[in-house]
Amino acid sequence: MKFSLRLASLKSGLFWRTFFLLGALTTTSMTAWVGMISVVQHEPQVQQISSQVISVVTITHAALTHSAPELRRELLFELVSNEGIRVFPLEEDDKVEPPASNALMPDIEKLVKAKLGADTRFSSKVNGVAGFWVSFNIDDDQYWLMLERERIRGLTGIQWLGWASVVSVVSLVGAAFISSLINLPLRRLTQATRDFAQGKRPAPLPEKGPIEIMEANRSFNQMVDDLQQVESDRAVILAGISHDLRTPLARMQLEVEMANLSQEAREGMQSDIGQMDAIIGQFLDYAKPTEASSFINVDISELLTDTAHEASRLPDVRINTDIAPGAHAMGNATDIKRVINNLIENARRYGKTPGQDVTEIDIKCSVKGMHTSKRVIIEVQDHGSGVPPDQIEQLLKPFTRLDTARGQANGAGLGLAIVERVITRHNAELHVRNRDGGGLQIQIVMKAL
Missing domain, CATH: 1.10.287.130 (Signal transduction histidine kinase, dimerisation/phosphotransfer (DHp) domain)
Structure with missing residues (x-):
């Protein structure tokens, strides 16, 4: 039950609604941005990498073709040390793995083969050595040219995911901050309204x-x-x-x-x-x-005991008490005592058992719950004829008297209205119901100390 209430609050809270809307907007915008960048960059990136591969292969081919045979070893060493380019003879028994599978590679192969020849081969690993491998011919001999992958590699999927995650986190933090700024004035207004109530x-x-x-x-x-x-x-x-x-x-x-x-x-x-x-x-x-500033720690048990003792002096009343000791709550002792006296007087007037000269009234007090959920429960009930269920809500309205159900009323019909008004100011709960076995039961639930 509590989980469902929290979930409903999560869905209906302005902060979370704003947060989710901003988060969804940011995520959608970022997805669209990544897609747009991918589409826009695809062709230029293909052209750049293809041109680089074609240029390196062409220059290497020309250098090896026009250099003296005794200088080729020194040239190859310089290409490896300065340019990161290696040239190996292409053998029939080479273990060749297919090129990397990504969105750019098919278009790169197409452009490179158009310049270097349709028999140009590509590989991501030859004989266990990883790199960007491209084949080329010198006369009738075939060679592998290997480039370091870092020179021609753009952002990988993992890198895109990493950057997207960083942007998402920053966006969500920004959404939370913006939601807090939007929600702060309303939260202040809500708290002020609750305090005033x-x-x-x-x-x-x-x-x-x-x-x-x-x-x-x-x-x-x-x-x-x-x-x-x-x-x-x-x-x-x-x-x-x-x-x-x-x-x-x-x-x-x-x-x-x-x-x-x-x-x-x-x-x-x-x-x-x-x-x-x-x-x-x-x-x-x-x-x-009832001013909240006048609230103090009230010993409810002692207050009820004293009030019951005073009421028991009335000649036409018999008070039965079941008061747990040590019940404390914040409130105005005078107003709480006035509430209990009103309930006793209400029961004395209208809760008399038919055929009896004495009105029997039960006053109970108990403490339930643990820690912050502790509640003081006060019950005042009579043994009369009760109230028709469809008229119970009318009892709490000012100037209401249910003469047909509760006998003749001599007051202004404000007794329970006063009780309800004071209890509301104490941020407590008031429950009115018919008692099992006959009579009216009025229950007050206050937060315990």
Whole structure:
């Protein structure tokens, strides 16, 4: 599974796409260049080598023909020592191997035979001696003239392959460098977006480079500033609304206490005022930002134990705990505790087993995985009637209340929305599902320390 994900990432990553495209373009261009050079150089190289062979054979033939017999030995020695040319008599029993098989040799043979005669022979090795061998006649005698192959040899296939490999490596390194330059601004933008989604304030992106990248970075920086300002303004507005609403609520509470009302009417009005105050608190909790800069090493085990102990004091709740010791994660302890309290309150309100006066709530915590893959898993579940499977996703939406499935709701429908918002800011996972045996199970998965 992990291999397939990595392979998919490899195929879809912009860096690798750019790298492979540049590599393919470079390889295609180099192949075309080599083919073009081979075609263009073929004829001139054939002409050059043929002319050289014809000239050497002709000059050697003339020198041997017109020199005095007593000076021929000295002439042959000079040809060997200075020119690398050897002349041997051609014998019938010579062991002759065919000439080298390459693209140039057939055309070279054709041109040389046209000048020196159709009976001219060629060989790559005579009597075990390697070289470029050409036969020629002096009167009725036949001779071998041997040239060093280095004098007439162009680039071999191995040499072409070597140069092509060097060019390919250099081209691929250049493609990787170019891909990195192209991908760097996008990688910075992706990381900044991810940090912002996790509640962090990303460092401003550099507003330089190509005009498209510069404009994208400038727009992102402006967006971050605008959203931060909106978040700040919203917190100030909601704080002001809270103060303005809770002040008259406090006066109403006082007037209810002092009014000449029946006990039933007084308790009903006090309940309504309490609900209004709770709804205001939910709005503030939902709007409150969770700053990543406030994250510390939180002892999740201790926090859950304390929260469960506090919840167990409620008269209509029974808390069952299974909390593994030593579970630690980075986060805001206050916000995590608020999340757990919201889940407990949600279970207390809507998770009561039919026919029972006490709501049974299970709180579990475990640590799974090894090293960098360690995870803290928190579970809060009730034993109620659960939620229809097709409506589970609706639970996390703000202002959503599933009255028919979970009983009557007295809040604003922000409890699980607050949980989802805080968990997202902690870069954790939230899973909501029906519990085996009845009830709702809410699971939080955090990266363990």
